[in-house]
Amino acid sequence: MLKKIVKWTVLVIATIVLTLTSFTSTILAASKTPSWGHWDDTTITYKTASTSSYYKSVWKNAVKRWNKVGVVQLRAAKSGEKADITLTSSKSLSTKSGKLAGYTNYSYLKKSDNENEIVSAKSTLNRSLLSKYKYSKNQRTNVATHEIGHAIGLSHSKSEDSVMYASDRYASIDHQDKVGLQSAYED
Numbered sequence: 001m002l003k004k005i006v007k008w009t010v011l012v013i014a015t016i017v018l019t020l021t022s023f024t025s026t027i028l029a030a031s032k033t034p035s036w037g038h039w040d041d042t043t044i045t046y047k048t049a050s051t052s053s054y055y056k057s058v059w060k061n062a063v064k065r066w067n068k069v070g071v072v073q074l075r076a077a078k079s080g081e082k083a084d085i086t087l088t089s090s091k092s093l094s095t096k097s098g099k100l101a102g103y104t105n106y107s108y109l110k111k112s113d114n115e116n117e118i119v120s121a122k123s124t125l126n127r128s129l130l131s132k133y134k135y136s137k138n139q140r141t142n143v144a145t146h147e148i149g150h151a152i153g154l155s156h157s158k159s160e161d162s163v164m165y166a167s168d169r170y171a172s173i174d175h176q177d178k179v180g181l182q183s184a185y186e187d
């Protein structure tokens, strides 16, 4: 009888442990920003094509934020050197999906079914929309950070705390963005 109770207890505990384990892995899986590609090197060059000093500083602050994460290093291209990423702003920006605060175009090489190597990217901020909806400078920097996130390989996140949340001006780089970027560049 005692043996039976012990056996039963072990079984119950094992079930609880299993349940907890799958619960934890669900949380972990959800807390990683998805990625769509990566550059071949973690040092990536950029140039700021905006002529406005205001937008130059918005881009510069966004670059600083990604460099602080420590996964990739964005380095200003020397004059005459072709930059990997171009950062710019436009008076207005209309795409198929409507009016956007920012937009990133990119080209990539398909290395395999689940590996894309980014070869060029261009991120643009929509000045008229950002002014119309009264984005603060910090909010514009959040949008710039989001666009650079696409340019270095991240996709949209469902989490409102992620800088890669599709329609948000309030979030900056979160831990899940760092983890997502790390996994895009590992090995």
Ligand SMILES: [Zn+2]
Pocket (backbone or CB within 6 Å): 146, 150, 156, 166
């Ligand atoms: Zn986006």
